[in-house]
Amino acid sequence: MTRREFLKTTSVAGAAVVVGQLPWPRLHAAEASAVTPSTPSWVDKPMRWAQLTLVEDDPGKFDPQFWLDYFKRTRSDAVCLSAGGCVAYYPTKVPFHHRSAWLGERDVFGELLAGCRKLGMVVIARTDPHATYDDVQVAHPDWIAVDASGQPRRHWASPEMWVTCALGPYNFEFMTEVKQEIMSRYRPDAIFINRWDGSGMCYCEHCRKNFRAASGHDELPRTNDPQDPARRAYILWRQQRLFDLWRLWDAEVRKINPDSCVIPNTGGGATSSLDMQRIGELAPTLIADRQARRGLTAPWANGKNGKEFRATMGRKPIVGIFSVGVEEPYRWKDSVQSEAEIRLWVADGVANGLRPWFTKFSGVLHDRRWLKPVEDIYCRYARWEKYLRNECSLARVGLVYSQQTAWFCGAKVEDHTLGWYQALIEARIPFEMVHDRLLDAAHLTPLKTLILPNVAALSEAQCAQLRAFAERGGGLIATYETSLYDEWGVKRRDFGLGDLFGVTFKGGIDGPMQNSYLRLETDPTTGKRHPLLAGLEDARRIINGARRVEVESTRPFLHPPLTLIPSYPDLPMEKVYPRVSQTDVPQVYLREQGPGRVVYFPWDIDRTFWDVLSVDHFKLLRNAVTWATNEDPPVTVTGPGVLDVTVWRQKASLTVHLVNLTNPMMMKGPVRELIPISEQKVRVRLPDGTQAKRVRLLAAEKRPRVERSGQYLSVTVPAILDHEVVAIDL
Numbered sequence: 001m002t003r004r005e006f007l008k009t010t011s012v013a014g015a016a017v018v019v020g021q022l023p024w025p026r027l028h029a030a031e032a033s034a035v036t037p038s039t040p041s042w043v044d045k046p047m048r049w050a051q052l053t054l055v056e057d058d059p060g061k062f063d064p065q066f067w068l069d070y071f072k073r074t075r076s077d078a079v080c081l082s083a084g085g086c087v088a089y090y091p092t093k094v095p096f097h098h099r100s101a102w103l104g105e106r107d108v109f110g111e112l113l114a115g116c117r118k119l120g121m122v123v124i125a126r127t128d129p130h131a132t133y134d135d136v137q138v139a140h141p142d143w144i145a146v147d148a149s150g151q152p153r154r155h156w157a158s159p160e161m162w163v164t165c166a167l168g169p170y171n172f173e174f175m176t177e178v179k180q181e182i183m184s185r186y187r188p189d190a191i192f193i194n195r196w197d198g199s200g201m202c203y204c205e206h207c208r209k210n211f212r213a214a215s216g217h218d219e220l221p222r223t224n225d226p227q228d229p230a231r232r233a234y235i236l237w238r239q240q241r242l243f244d245l246w247r248l249w250d251a252e253v254r255k256i257n258p259d260s261c262v263i264p265n266t267g268g269g270a271t272s273s274l275d276m277q278r279i280g281e282l283a284p285t286l287i288a289d290r291q292a293r294r295g296l297t298a299p300w301a302n303g304k305n306g307k308e309f310r311a312t313m314g315r316k317p318i319v320g321i322f323s324v325g326v327e328e329p330y331r332w333k334d335s336v337q338s339e340a341e342i343r344l345w346v347a348d349g350v351a352n353g354l355r356p357w358f359t360k361f362s363g364v365l366h367d368r369r370w371l372k373p374v375e376d377i378y379c380r381y382a383r384w385e386k387y388l389r390n391e392c393s394l395a396r397v398g399l400v401y402s403q404q405t406a407w408f409c410g411a412k413v414e415d416h417t418l419g420w421y422q423a424l425i426e427a428r429i430p431f432e433m434v435h436d437r438l439l440d441a442a443h444l445t446p447l448k449t450l451i452l453p454n455v456a457a458l459s460e461a462q463c464a465q466l467r468a469f470a471e472r473g474g475g476l477i478a479t480y481e482t483s484l485y486d487e488w489g490v491k492r493r494d495f496g497l498g499d500l501f502g503v504t505f506k507g508g509i510d511g512p513m514q515n516s517y518l519r520l521e522t523d524p525t526t527g528k529r530h531p532l533l534a535g536l537e538d539a540r541r542i543i544n545g546a547r548r549v550e551v552e553s554t555r556p557f558l559h560p561p562l563t564l565i566p567s568y569p570d571l572p573m574e575k576v577y578p579r580v581s582q583t584d585v586p587q588v589y590l591r592e593q594g595p596g597r598v599v600y601f602p603w604d605i606d607r608t609f610w611d612v613l614s615v616d617h618f619k620l621l622r623n624a625v626t627w628a629t630n631e632d633p634p635v636t637v638t639g640p641g642v643l644d645v646t647v648w649r650q651k652a653s654l655t656v657h658l659v660n661l662t663n664p665m666m667m668k669g670p671v672r673e674l675i676p677i678s679e680q681k682v683r684v685r686l687p688d689g690t691q692a693k694r695v696r697l698l699a700a701e702k703r704p705r706v707e708r709s710g711q712y713l714s715v716t717v718p719a720i721l722d723h724e725v726v727a728i729d730l
């Protein structure tokens with residue numbers, strides 16, 4: 001059954017029942033055979049990308065030679081140049097394709113492209129289809145996006161323009177013609193497409209008609225509730241439409257230049273609206289677009305984006321866009337960040353396998369302070385290139401992210417993931433992100449432990465895959481409502497993984513809890529505490545989370561290390577005393593089955609950690625990973641500070657990246673200066689059958705002190721400013 005047929009079926013019968021019987025993997029299998037286009041030959045070559053996005057009045061004002069010189073100085077080996085869409089920078093012949101009003105007789109795109117080709121660079125052409133002009137609105141009113149009240153939409157930032165419909169003929173016909181023209185005239189290596197997936201819901205005649213035909217629902221949804229059958233059908237139909245568009249564009253440009261492709265700007269983590277598994281199959285390479293911090297953003301956010309893409313892209317090259325400016329809702333597109341902030345952001349991306357891509361809007365520079373820092377960063381990574389061509393990560397821990405949980409249970413799931421991410425960084429545990437629809441044995445083989453941060457929505461098939469992982473000896477850690485819903489966000493009577501956790505759902509969720517605690521228990525038979533409580537020896541109780549699932553054990557458990565102290569009044573102060581100081585309600589369930597270990601926290605420890613950042617919760621999270629993994633880690637790094645630690649294998653080497661995030665500004669990111677941290681001891685396990693030939697510190701440009709013991713190397717790193725790499729030739 002194709003997704004289109006499926007959409008029709010669900011609208012006829014009771015959606016929840018029918019939908020619940022069709023797990024994602026089956027839907028997916030029906031469609032997968034049609035895809036997987038070939039990989040263009042250039043894709044794996046570039047390691048450092050440049051992007052110059054021209055503004056309309058650039059032609060005649062900006063100096064192309066300046067940019068060509070800068071690309072050369074930065075040792076950029078690929079570039080993305082503005083070509084067409086909302087503004088054409090070449091003499092286009094496509095009707096309604098708006099030439100820059102400053103273009104005259106010039107061909108700015110063609111001139112830049114020729115210059116970059118002379119430098120030996122890969123060149124891709126940028127298009128942006130999201131906005132258009134009055135002449136288009138008059139001639140083709142049906143190309144314009146329509147709001148919920150039936151009105152055509154003016155552009156929110158440029159009110160003389162119109163917002164286009166992404167799912168109708170503007171993209172399917174007009175933009176296809178634009179791409180064909182660009183590919184025929186210039187044969188770029190690819191066409192990059194910015195903002196191609198729409199600007200919110202569109203209620204135009206095409207969207208209404210096409211949705212009705214595909215889904216059987218009379219009208220497009222007017223609610224965001226994912227349990228509304230029309231909304232659920234829309235979530236899937238919109239994706240189907242966009243993947244159809246992607247395949248159409250890709251096929252059309254390949255007809256002209258078989259060694260090319262389209263690169264839609266898309267993707268991300270759990271809250272991303274397009275299925276990352278499909279994206280991972282369709283795209284030979286992709287651009288992770290997390291340009292800079294916004295609001296409260298941890299300094300590891302760029303690396304996280306890289307991990308999320310890699311979960312479905314595997315070894316395909318992933319490029320990380322970074323902005324040189326301040327990225328906040330106010331969108332100062334001509335601004336410049338501090339050098340320290342740019343360096344740290346890029347370093348965390350590179351440490352996590354991203355190939356850097358700087359982006360600059362406007363060929364005329366209003367502030368030149370970013371030029372030298374980016375040149376220095378690029379020259380550094382050019383020197384390290386051999387050690388940045390990674391073959392695989394050696395991490396043994398996987399953090400699962402779930403788009404279906406975000407789509408069908410609500411986006412709040414992300415805070416649980418962020419809590420785990422922060423804890424793993426603080427614990428210096430190398431880890432990968434794992435997509436919840438890639439839980440088959442082949443994808444999980446490199447991993448020893450999987451973490452499920454409130455992965456609420458899981459199908460029976462996914463639960464079976466997780467059960468098989470545990471049976472093969474894998475460690476499993478889950479929190480809160482993990483598996484309490486099916487893959488469509490429909491609540492189950494009991495956990496899908498209740499047998500693994502050893503518990504059954506009692507029907508209630510307690511919270512938000514005020515002033516609740518956890519009692520740290522000692523096993524009366526041994527007089528000892530469980531290793532989960534390591535580092536909390538002097539504590540008798542610690543704070544609880546904010547919400548907990550009421551559960552009951554279905555198996556015999558040993559003495560529980562954590563028990564509940566229920567909420568008691570937090571005001572007036574005279575009344576603040578525990579009404580119940582001790583219960584026998586466990587707040588963690590620890591099981592060993594064969595070589596595998598399972599940890600289930602029935603409360604929102606990870607979300608509360610992200611919210612409150614209590615060090616006691618951090619210790620529990622770290623210890624849970626250590627206990628569940630139950631093996632010597634591939635790398636341990638000892639010393640002060642906060643480091644993002646990643647470990648990689650290249651063809652003839654192994655690298656340990658150490659990104660120094662230690663900074664008073666780290667949790668919001670307006671880093672003023674890089675602050676070096678002192679000596680770190682790095683202990684690495686060499687892959688079986690290998691020997692270390694030479695060890696170097698790439699940033700310090702030194703050979704460090706090394707001690708060898710069997711398959712382990714101990715390396716002393718005297719100090720780290722922003723980014724150090726221990727490079728071990730094998």
Ligand SMILES: [Zn+2]
Pocket residue numbers: 144145146165166167168202203204205206207208
């Ligand atoms: Zn539309």
